[in-house]
Amino acid sequence: MVPENYQSIQINMEQFKNAITSFNTQLSAGVLEYFRLDKLKNTNPDAIVIVGMGGSGQIGNLIAGLATELKIPVPILIYKDYGLPRISYKNPFYLFISFSGNTAETISGFKKMTGLKAVVCSGGKLKKLADSSDAPAAIIPKSGLVSRQAAGYLFYGALQLIKTIFPNIKLTGHTGINPQTLEKKGLEIARGIKNKTILIYGSRKNNHLAYIWKTNLNETAKIPAFSNSFPEIAHNEITIFENNPKNTAVVLLCDEKDNPRIKNIMDIFLKLLKNKIPCIKINLEGKNELEKTWNNIILSGWTSYFLAQSQKINPRETKFIDKIKKLTK
Incomplete structure (x- = not known):
């Protein structure tokens, strides 16, 4: 309709x-x-x-x-x-x-x-x-x-x-940023997590990136999404998967520069989830941390955009946020 x-x-x-x-x-x-x-x-x-x-x-x-x-x-x-x-x-x-x-x-x-x-x-x-x-x-x-x-x-x-x-702050280059090259990948991820509650996980080092995924999915696609980080979730939140939660998908942000022990925990986590719930592994790409950040933000933007498109909803509109702001002036 x-x-x-x-x-x-x-x-x-x-x-x-x-x-x-x-x-x-x-x-x-x-x-x-x-x-x-x-x-x-x-x-x-x-x-x-x-x-x-x-x-x-x-x-x-x-x-x-x-x-x-x-x-x-x-x-x-x-x-x-x-x-x-x-x-x-x-x-x-x-x-x-x-x-x-x-x-x-x-x-x-x-x-x-x-x-x-x-x-x-x-x-x-x-x-x-x-x-x-x-x-x-x-x-x-x-x-x-x-x-x-x-x-x-x-x-x-x-x-x-x-x-x-602080004039000595270092700004690395970001020549490897091309939003169009991430469009197809964003569409593929959107198809894999459509109509599900999304849990976005990464290392503590990349917790800020997982959080941006969460908020983009919340605001743009209007879907429930939550973020957390390893190794902390291996001590509590990971137990929710023992009950094979329905209509849930995991997005796992993986970084080659993560601590080897964290990477090992993530590998074990993927094996535990195999054939239980959808889990999309995203390798952070870029020559430095800044490129990885922008590529990740762009990819989360594409994914959220295609989810909004599939539901025929306005990706820019945030009615509840606007109402709360208006009513609390």
């Missing part, structure tokens, strides 16, 4: 697909606009606290997960709530990220923070607050994207602010 809003869904499908195929255009700090960067120089913070929710909050997870690769010299804390966290650091740098610039939780924290702080957004209330308080800012170009599709903009904007403080 064709839904009443079929034409609208098709338009949104096309917009969503175009955002995936053009993702490369986001992978540069030079496409953003920056203000008051000089205020970050010679500040020497002893920690970075990244505040954000939803697709914007994922950037904190990404930067924390890539901190070793990027050679960020101080601890990174992630905060996803109203206000500010209680921490023991004496001179933290707070980075507030909100794609829309109107996220209530993020704004509440910005208003309370009186020390070193900066913002990444596309405008909205957060930009006005940054301007009025003379705080450094990275401004994303107007694009018509939804926040979960703007990971490149948000990441490089945040990283440019951090790099202003």
Whole structure:
């Protein structure tokens, strides 16, 4: 049966697909606009606290997960709530990220923070607050994207602010990123996990990537999806498979650089699941951690897109999220 809003869904499908195929255009700090960067120089913070929710909050997870690769010299804390966290650091740098610039939780924290702080957004209330308080800012170009599709903009904007403080941060290349080459694989994965509850697992090192799979499947395809990591799940969650849960599928993110003991646990896990429930093994591909990250995000985007397409639902729309935001203003 064709839904009443079929034409609208098709338009949104096309917009969503175009955002995936053009993702490369986001992978540069030079496409953003920056203000008051000089205020970050010679500040020497002893920690970075990244505040954000939803697709914007994922950037904190990404930067924390890539901190070793990027050679960020101080601890990174992630905060996803109203206000500010209680921490023991004496001179933290707070980075507030909100794609829309109107996220209530993020704004509440910005208003309370009186020390070193900066913002990444596309405008909205957060930009006005940054301007009025003379705080450094990275401004994303107007694009018509939804926040979960703007990971490149948000990441490089945040990283440019951090790099202003720590100039020795290392940014590896990402020449191996081609969204079109992952389209077919995304379709194959979508067909393998359709109409199922999805459990996404990886190593603790790649927990941020498993979480992005989960949230993309939740928001874009509107399906139940959950993420966790090895070795922790081998001590608890793995027992759910003893009962052969129905309508469940596993997506396993495998990395050649994972600890050999973790890889061994994953191999045993695959053998235990054989002929019980569908399990799709995804080998993270890329010359470095950054390429693996972007390829994985793009692949999760394609998979979510094709699942939404198969259900004839709008991949951009998030009715319940929008209602909660409206009712809690």
